[in-house]
Amino acid sequence: MKIKSIKAYHVVQPFVDGPYRMSKGRVADCFDAVIVAITSDTGVTGWGEMAPLGNFYSAAFPAGTRAGVPEIAPHLIGRDPRGLAGISRLMDTVFKGHPYIKAALDMACWDLAARAADVPLVMMLGGRESETAELYRVVTHGTVDQMAALAKRIVAEGYHRLQVKVGGNVRDDIERVTAVAGAVPKGTVIFCDANAGWTPYQARQFADATRGIDYTFEQPCTTIEENMSVRRMLDKPMVLDESVTTLGEMLEIHRRGAADGLTLKISRLGGVTQTRQIRDVAVDLGFMITVEDTGGAEIDTAAMAHLSLSTPEERRLHAIAFHEWVTVRTASNKPPVTGSRMGIPDGPGLGIDVVPDLLGKPFFEIS
Template identity: 85%
Template sequence: MQIKSIKAYSLMQPFVGGRYNMSKGRGADGFDAILVSITSDTGVTGWGEMAPLGNFYSAAFAAGARAGVPEIAPHLLGRDPRGLAQINRLMDSVFNGHPYIKAAFDMACCDLTARAAEVPLVTMLGGRESDMADLYKVVTHGSVDAMVDLARRIVGEGFHRLQVKVGGKVHDDIERVTAVAAAVPKGTVIFCDANGGWTAYQARQFADATRAIDYTMEQPCLAIDDCLSVRRSLDKPMVLDESVTSLEQMLEIHRKGAADGLTLKISRLGGVTKTRQIRDVAVDLGFMITVEDTGGAEVDTAAMAHLSLSTPEERRMHAIAFHEWVTVRTARNAPPVVGSRMGVPDGPGLGIDVDPDLLGKPFLELSH
């Protein structure tokens, strides 16, 4: 089997709820996505997607992805898409760094490989551990009243897991989280996610003032050592997200004892193949795991679902349904969401039936 043709599309995906706000005034109005289709000489097509959250969240940006895709794609023509390790080594050889650009190619090859084998991708990723994964929803950064209203609305929709954005002025965030925790039912799972927005000093101030609240601290500082210094004085679990950029970084976090759990983002790590590798090692090392991404719609959400449901249930934290965030559709179906839980679509590969007519004209078309 050989890769016969590659197409790439660029698509803006506006958010359903308007602007998505984080600390320090950072925000975005939607995902600027790249979708890639890879077709083999046997006629099987696989799809991949990546979408950065603005230019501020990760070392990734949509214009960079659009520029990088034509640099990598020609090298893949004629290659066997089922040789996932070889495909990844090739991409790393011809294009140094920029894992987010490679993520959509790898995802498309994974989808194609599973479709050709006529099995769901979850089977190739280790097997389905459960039928559904618990979902969380985000309480975006804003005024106390706005965050309380949003938290109540999310809980009213049947969700029991909240990620509350913090990382701004410490005393304001203390007020925000205290009010949100008081407004939701006891037993609601709360993650306080600073997205690396605090110094260690500020994070310890927040932790000390909120000891009476039951929550998990997520990425208080950018540097692993700063997060470790916070964790040493913290009486709550710690999850790292932005710090997990590679297998080596994950092993450093483990060696230092800097976290109890990890959030793995597919595009940050370079694709499904590398995410699966890091996930498997992290599970064996005892970490709790969330698998998600920086953004996307049906295709990317399906990849997150397959990785989540192939993660041992006792090691899985939760998942997120990004396709419900956006106002545009890219496929005729989507990962099934029932209440506050998500499964994988029926069918081989990702199980997503992408409709190219919804994507517009490709900005890249290559054939072998």
């Protein structure tokens, strides 16, 4: 089997609930996605998606993805898409760095390989550990009243896990989180995510003032060292997200005892290949794991679901359903969500039946 053709599409995905707000005044109103189709000489097509959250969240630039895919794609023509590790190494050889550009291409190869084998992708990622994964919802930055009201609405819709955005003015965030915790039932799982928005001084101020609230602290500061300095005085679990960009960094986090859990983002790591590798090692080292991405619709969410459900349930934190965030559709089906839990679509590969007509005209194609 050989790769015969590659097409790439640019799809803007506006948010259902309006602008997404996080620390330091960062705002986005859409995911700016690149969707890739890779077709083999046997007629099987695999799909991949990469969608940054603006230019500010992760080291990913939407226009950079559109420029980078045409640089890498010609090197993949004629290669066997089932040689997944080799494809990953080849992309790193011909295009140094910029893992986010390679993520959709890598994901499409995994989808194609699983479809060619007529198995769900989850089986190639280690096997299905459970039927569904528990979802969390995000309480974005806003006023105290807005955030408390949003948290109450989310819980009323049947969700039990909240990620509350902090990382702004410390005193204001203390008030916001206190209000959110008071507005939801006892036992609601709360993560306070600063998205690396604080100095250690600010993070320690927040942690000290909120000792009476039950939550997990997520990525308060930028570097591993800064987060470690906060962890030394913390009496709560800590999860790191932005700090995990390579296997080496994950191992450094483990060596230093800097976190209890990790959030692995497919595009930040360079695709399914690297995410699966880091996930498996992290599980063996005892970390709690969330697998997600920087954004996307049905394709990317399906990849997240397959990686989540192949993570041992006792090591899995939660998942997120990004396809519910956006107003556009890219496929005739989607990862199934029932209540606060998400499964994977039926069928081989990702199980997603992409409708090319919904994607518009490719901005790049080669065969």
